[in-house]
Amino acid sequence: MSRRISPVIPGFGLTLGYTLVYLSLIVLIPLAVMFIHASQLSAVQFWNIVTAPRVLAALKLSFGTAFCAAIINGIIGTLLAWVLVRYTFPGRKIIDAMIDLPFALPTAVAGIALTALYAPNGFIGQFAADLGIKIAYTPFGITLALTFVTLPFVVRTVQPVLADIPREVEEAAACLGAKPLQVFRYILAPALLPAWLTGFALAFARGVGEYGSVIFIAGNMPMKTEILPLLIMVKLDQYDYTGATAIGVMMLLVSFVLLLLINLLQRRIETPN
């Protein structure tokens, strides 16, 4: 390892050593143990576990709802960031401070609160039920819970970038005859896209793994509303460690590939041509 050490600032060996030891003990070795445990399976066995119909249904549900929630957040997150950065209005500071509530609130609390709201006898759920719409105990309810839990990601990544774009740029475009939608399409969207994608990826990754807020509102019906993390939990309860491990490894690999793709997309956007 080649390194340039600042000649007068001490502590490189100590801090790097401590960081590596701590990370290894808490994060890397335990994760490696999971992969080693999974490698005891033959490729065929692994494939059979992760392509069982119940696992595939959970896979589709988890990634699908996390994707929808990230998209919804991409829209309302951008809206909130825009309103908070560009306008001053009564209550702006309160909204700005409360955006982070989903990060501060324990997910289990969010889960039971949303269930109380959207269950068929809940405050909002009963009106939806009158219209024949079921929210809780369906994929729609799961998406709603994930949208809540990941709400701050897009807002907090887009907000600083938006604040850095001088208003004059938009005004100049408007003076030159651009319509508001054109200003958005040609001026704002390209500047915001990298940050937006970062927020989207963070929300998506968090949504795929989220457990606490979802299990209350999901209903947890196998094949229908059972998410991947719950399936790992079910396998563990049945002492099927191998099955749980295989699903865990598959989940990590799929998330990793998706995040890599988003990262590549981002690089492509950031480097001109």
Place this chain on the structure above:
Amino acid sequence: MSDSSLIAASSANAARRGSAVSRRILIGLGWLVFAFFLLLPLVVVIGQGLSNGLGGFFAAILEPDALSALKLTVFAVLISVPLNVVFGVAAAWCVSKYSFRGKAILVTLIDLPFSVSPVIAGLIYVLMFGARGVFGPWLQDHDIQIVFALPGIVLATIFVTVPFVARELIPLMQEQGTQEEEAARLLGANGWQMFWHVTVPNIKWGLIYGVVLCTARAMGEFGAVSVVSGHIRGVTNTLPLHVEILYNEYNHVAAFAVASLLLILALFILLLKQWSEARISRLRKNAAEE
């Protein structure tokens, strides 16, 4: 106010008047999203928690199982947060003060726990320390229990909160550079004097911010802790797990009362966060003016 800023302000005002209608619609939509997504769940938790009156509320919170869950949550927070503070400072120090090969990989590894599902975080410790895990037989021989006991809960909590402090400190310390530390060294301070008298005051608010976020997550962690806790009432139950048990027993009022307690803590954490954030931006502004 200078002339140029007056002109800028008036042209901005003109632009604002021009889009007054869309402005109103967007602010309205913003409020709607806020009320619908953030305010409503909050009101429901408190409302349901109080639906049997204040007496029922306090009875649920002061009941022995709830109190022991509170104790365990505080215990897990008090161990995991300081450990991650020391780690965060050390990691931010080596990442921000030196350049070395593999730094980008190290930063990615520090962030890794954020992209791992909490359930997997619990699973890996079961595979390590569970009865059939790697160290399971050895631990059994020595009569040490990690999973389904306190150490497992603490370990899982540490795992999910590893990145918080480091993540806040790295950009802050990179911005500050090494000049002040170098000056302290040249004036004769030893390593620890430099750290305590120069670095710590500089990163204080970033550190507090990281601690606040770390505490919030440690206090509320559910999935990871749920896997390794074993759900033994009054023994290995944290507050969020206690909420789940009460809820699944259809004891909704008690569940929401305990949830209200967590909600109040969350709001308090938001306040602290706001406060430390304001201090950081004030410091940044001062630094920019100098």
